[in-house]
Amino acid sequence: MNISLLTDYLLKLSRPVKRSLALGADAFVCGITVWMAFNLRLESWTAWSPAHFTAFVGAVAFALPLFIVFGLYRAIFRYSGLPAMMTVVKAVFIYAAIYGFAFTVVSVPGVPRSVGIIQPLLLLVGVSLSRAFVRYWLGGIYQSLVGNEQLPRVLIYGAGSAGRQLAAALKTSPEMVVVGFLDDDDRLHGQVLNGLKIHNPSGMLELVAKLRVTQVFLAIPSATRTRRNEILELVRAAHVQVRTLPGVLALVQGEVQVSDLKELDIEDLLGRDPVPPNPLLLAKNIRHKVVMVTGAGGSIGSELCRQIVAAGPSVLLLVEMTEFALYAIEHELQSLVLKGAHPEVRVVSMLANVRDAARMDEILRTWKPDTLYHAAAYKHVPLVEHNPAEGVMNNVLGTLNTAQLAVTHGVADFVLISTDKAVRPTNVMGASKRLAEMVLQAQAAWVREQGGRTRFSMVRFGNVLGSSGSVVPLFRQQIKDGGPITLTDERITRYFMTIPEAAQLVIQAGAMASGGDVFVLDMGEPVKIIDLAKRMVELSGLALKDAGNPSGDIAIAVTGLRPGEKLYEELLIGDNALPTGHPRIMKAHEDFLLWEALQAKLADLGTALDANQVLMIQSSLKELVPGYQPNGEVVDWVWLERARADGFKPPL
Numbered sequence: 001m002n003i004s005l006l007t008d009y010l011l012k013l014s015r016p017v018k019r020s021l022a023l024g025a026d027a028f029v030c031g032i033t034v035w036m037a038f039n040l041r042l043e044s045w046t047a048w049s050p051a052h053f054t055a056f057v058g059a060v061a062f063a064l065p066l067f068i069v070f071g072l073y074r075a076i077f078r079y080s081g082l083p084a085m086m087t088v089v090k091a092v093f094i095y096a097a098i099y100g101f102a103f104t105v106v107s108v109p110g111v112p113r114s115v116g117i118i119q120p121l122l123l124l125v126g127v128s129l130s131r132a133f134v135r136y137w138l139g140g141i142y143q144s145l146v147g148n149e150q151l152p153r154v155l156i157y158g159a160g161s162a163g164r165q166l167a168a169a170l171k172t173s174p175e176m177v178v179v180g181f182l183d184d185d186d187r188l189h190g191q192v193l194n195g196l197k198i199h200n201p202s203g204m205l206e207l208v209a210k211l212r213v214t215q216v217f218l219a220i221p222s223a224t225r226t227r228r229n230e231i232l233e234l235v236r237a238a239h240v241q242v243r244t245l246p247g248v249l250a251l252v253q254g255e256v257q258v259s260d261l262k263e264l265d266i267e268d269l270l271g272r273d274p275v276p277p278n279p280l281l282l283a284k285n286i287r288h289k290v291v292m293v294t295g296a297g298g299s300i301g302s303e304l305c306r307q308i309v310a311a312g313p314s315v316l317l318l319v320e321m322t323e324f325a326l327y328a329i330e331h332e333l334q335s336l337v338l339k340g341a342h343p344e345v346r347v348v349s350m351l352a353n354v355r356d357a358a359r360m361d362e363i364l365r366t367w368k369p370d371t372l373y374h375a376a377a378y379k380h381v382p383l384v385e386h387n388p389a390e391g392v393m394n395n396v397l398g399t400l401n402t403a404q405l406a407v408t409h410g411v412a413d414f415v416l417i418s419t420d421k422a423v424r425p426t427n428v429m430g431a432s433k434r435l436a437e438m439v440l441q442a443q444a445a446w447v448r449e450q451g452g453r454t455r456f457s458m459v460r461f462g463n464v465l466g467s468s469g470s471v472v473p474l475f476r477q478q479i480k481d482g483g484p485i486t487l488t489d490e491r492i493t494r495y496f497m498t499i500p501e502a503a504q505l506v507i508q509a510g511a512m513a514s515g516g517d518v519f520v521l522d523m524g525e526p527v528k529i530i531d532l533a534k535r536m537v538e539l540s541g542l543a544l545k546d547a548g549n550p551s552g553d554i555a556i557a558v559t560g561l562r563p564g565e566k567l568y569e570e571l572l573i574g575d576n577a578l579p580t581g582h583p584r585i586m587k588a589h590e591d592f593l594l595w596e597a598l599q600a601k602l603a604d605l606g607t608a609l610d611a612n613q614v615l616m617i618q619s620s621l622k623e624l625v626p627g628y629q630p631n632g633e634v635v636d637w638v639w640l641e642r643a644r645a646d647g648f649k650p651p652l
Contacts (some may be wrong), residue, residue: 005194005514006617012088015578023413024308024394025130025590026064026067027065027132028065028225029123029126030059030060031056031059032126033051033059033119033122033126034052034055034119035048036118036119036122036455037055037114037115037118037119037122038055038112039242039346040118041114041118042112047559049110049535051108051109051110051111052130054108054111055103055108055111058099058108059119059123062095062102063091063092063095063099063136066091066094066095066646067091067344068100068485069090069091070087070090071085073085074093080084085095085128085131085132088124088127088128088131088554089124089128091328092120092123092127093416095123095609096117096120096121096124097121099116100120101115101116101121103115103116104117117353119411121563122204138334139486141262142219143357144337148361151174151176151177151421152176152177152181152215152241152540153179153211153212153214154170154179154180154214154217155179155182155199155212155215155216155352156180156181156202156219157181157182157209157216157217157218157220157231158181158182158218158219158220159182159185159193159198160183160219160220161183161187163220163283164193164337166219167193167194167196170419171592172444175233177634178196179196179211179213179256180198180207180211180489181196181197181198181199182199182200182216182524183198183199183358184201184254186200192272201231201234202234204238205237205238206237208557209597213238213240214240215240215242215243215329215541216238216241216243217243217244217372218237218242218243218244227254232539235450236539238533239541239543240541241539241541242541243537243539248482257509260514261332268479270515275582275583275584276607277504277508281507281511281582282311282507283311283312283509284370284513285370285412285413285507285510285511286507287312288313288314288367288433289314289371290313290314290315290318290369290370290371290372291308291313291317291369291370291371291372291373292316292319292363292367292369292372292411293316293317293318293366293372293373293375294307294319294354294374294375295375295376295377295417296318296319296325296326296329297320297324297329297374298325298375299464299499300375300417300464300503300506301375301376301417302328302329303499303500303502303503304503304506305318305329305333306336306503307500308373308411309340309508310340310341311341311507312341312342312345313345314343314344314345314346315346315348315367315375316345316346316347316348316366317348317350318333318347318349318350318359318370319352319354319363319376320349320350320376321351321352321353321354322330326349326350329349330347331561334347335346336632344413348367354374354376354394354398354428355393355394355398355401355403356398357401357405361400361408363406364409366385368411369409369411370408370412370413371411371412371414371415371510372402372406372411372413372414372415373415373506373510374402374403374415374417375414375415375417375434376402376430377394377395377398377433378391378418378429378495379429380564381421381427381429381430381562381565382383382563384429384432385429385562385563385636386563386635386636386637387607387636387637388428389614389617390550391429392432392435392617392621393434393608394434395429395432395435396432396435396436396439396605397602397606399436399439399440400436400439402414403439403440403443404443406454407443407452410454411454412453412454412455413454413455413457413510413513414455414456414457414512415457415458415459415510416437416457416458416459417441417506418434418436418459418460418461418518419433419462420460420461420462420495420569421433421566422434422437423460424517424628424629425625425628425629426566426629426630426631427563427565427566427630427631428617428618428630430628431628433622434628435621435625437458437460437518437592438593438624438625439593439598439602440456440457440458440516440594441458441516441592442592442593442598443595444456444515444516445513445592445595446594446595448512448515455513455514455515456513456516456517456521457509457513457517457518457519458517458518459509459516459519459521460503460518460520460588461495461506461520461523462494462496462497462498462521462523462569463496463497463519463569464493464496464498465498465499471494471529471532471533475532475533475536478554479536479540481556482553483545483553483556484556485533485536485554485555485556485557486559487529487530487533487556487557487559488558488560488562488565489560489567490530491528492526492528492529492561492565492566492568493529493567493569494525494528494529494569495569496523496524496527497521497523498525501523505582505585508582509521509585512580512581512582512634517589518588518589518590519580519586520577520585520587520588521585521586522583526568530556533556534556536641537553537554540554562612563632563635566631576588578588591626593624598624599624601624603619605621605624612638614636614639616620618630618634
């Protein structure tokens with residue numbers, strides 16, 4: 001039997017059974033010490049004889065009752081210390097007097113008198129050593145087992161090299177206990193790897209209950225998202241937490257600690273497997289060039305900066321209006337530069353607002369960037385709906401200001417980060433982003449007429465997971481707080497893409513631009529947000545609380561659509577998308593106004609913005625952006641407060 005299993009079995013026995021075993025062990029020690037006493041007295045190895053048996057019976061008859069009287073079997077051996085040992089000495093001292101009197105002073109035929117002196121000495125050594133052995137061996141294991149009972153019990157999915165390395169790294173961890181492997185390979189089922197059994201994943205529910213598993217670690221670094229989804233389907237009904245690693249090799253090499261184990265991000269389970277980037281497209285507008293990113297501290301802007309640094313520009317200009325965001329991304333990028341393959345990259349951080357023409361002109365005139373990625377924008381739909389003038393000024397006029405200065409200072413490629421909310425918008429944010437697209441389309445046509453060199457392009461995509469406005473961090477925090485998860489509508493769906501994939505596709509799309517292009521990223525299939533919420537609950541090892549399971553852990557509360565929020569998002573205004581040289585990038589043909597016509601209308605919009613005339617702003621957006629249909633009342637905070645003070649209801 002496996003020694004650890006035997007130890008576990010012994011420790012779980014009842015107290016009466018343990019006392020009986022202790023009595024038997026001491027009787028065995030009596031027999032061994034009697035035999036050794038005969039051997040020492042006769043100076044030869046002797047066979048067991050009636051004299052041996054007589055001396056053994058006397059030893060058991062005198063020793064065990066004395067040990068019981070002295071309480072040796074009431075003590076917990078694994079906690080025995082110096083006081084317990086002193087008790088053993090006292091009991092054996094009295095036993096030696098009795099045993100010596102019987103076999104040395106009185107004498108028993110066939111038993112040498114010296115046995116009455118030698119055997120008690122050996123018994124003292126034998127009983128003391130047996131207690132010490134239990135104290136230092138069994139006690140340590142007991143403490144470990146007791147501690148382990150309180151620790152998370154883990155199954156490792158994947159018995160390959162990654163799984164073995166992970167198990168070895170976790171073996172000495174005080175934070176969790178590995179109880180087995182799961183693997184899809186039928187040939188491995190039932191085998192034992194490093195003392196851990198390999199199980200069939202199809203028996204997940206029974207296995208989790210039997211082994212009291214609380215977490216499953218994925219040690220399958222090469223698995224696709226599709227395969228991870230299949231694994232999740234096996235695990236989700238078991239209500240265990242799924243976790244993964246920053247990188248198994250990094251763990252084994254000591255670059256990260258076991259404590260770096262993290263929950264399996266929902267990002268790993270949505271969408272489809274990314275297409276490997278084209279290195280030529282990634283490098284075309286970046287390598288050995290001066291590159292500028294506005295909104296560099298945002299979710300997309302910061303990831304663009306990471307990708308750009310990896311591509312090896314000569315200078316990377318970070319433009320950001322938020323001080324802390326700029327500091328954070330600059331610090332991160334400087335570390336990447338020091339550790340990366342392009343230590344010659346110069347990172348320059350500048351606090352600036354894209355609406356500040358003088359500041360932006362100063363930056364562009366000084367550095368004359370070759371490529372500009374314009375990610376600066378207000379993107380949070382309800383916030384922009386409550387502050388429409390600021391949203392439009394930043395998203396539209398900030399874009400116009402930056403674009404015109406880019407033309408003036410000879411920027412070769414200008415790429416706008418757009419959004420699927422620009423398609424048939426129902427909110428100010430979406431309308432402002434579509435208008436920003438139209439501004440660049442008009443500028444592109446005007447530049448071609450003037451013989452300028454700036455190529456304008458726009459890249460439109462849906463939600464990115466983990467961004468500042470994403471539901472994923474919100475849901476994760478709500479689950480951590482015990483719920484409920486707040487959902488605006490059970491029917492709501494969204495497209496999702498990981499931030500790194502989106503940034504890579506933005507760079508590649510910009511490299512394919514000829515001027516005025518509207519690129520649309522293939523976002524895969526739309527995801528129902530309620531399904532996303534449910535899966536996040538299950539990934540956390542918790543149960544959904546609903547009518548069918550009122551004793552669950554996390555409930556979902558439906559709060560109603562927020563101002564300007566749509567049930568469904570779209571990526572194309574029409575059905576005229578054309579393929580490009582990249583399988584995940586399409587090109588849309590979108591109608592727009594020429595610069596001469598658009599310029600006058602933007603001037604009227606600017607007047608309304610300066611005066612914060614919300615109705616006029618809304619009217620201008622309706623006129624400028626085909627398909628813009630606000631779906632609710634005006635909710636601008638300033639407008640609402642003035643209306644309340646004036647005592648009238650704001651019109652729709």
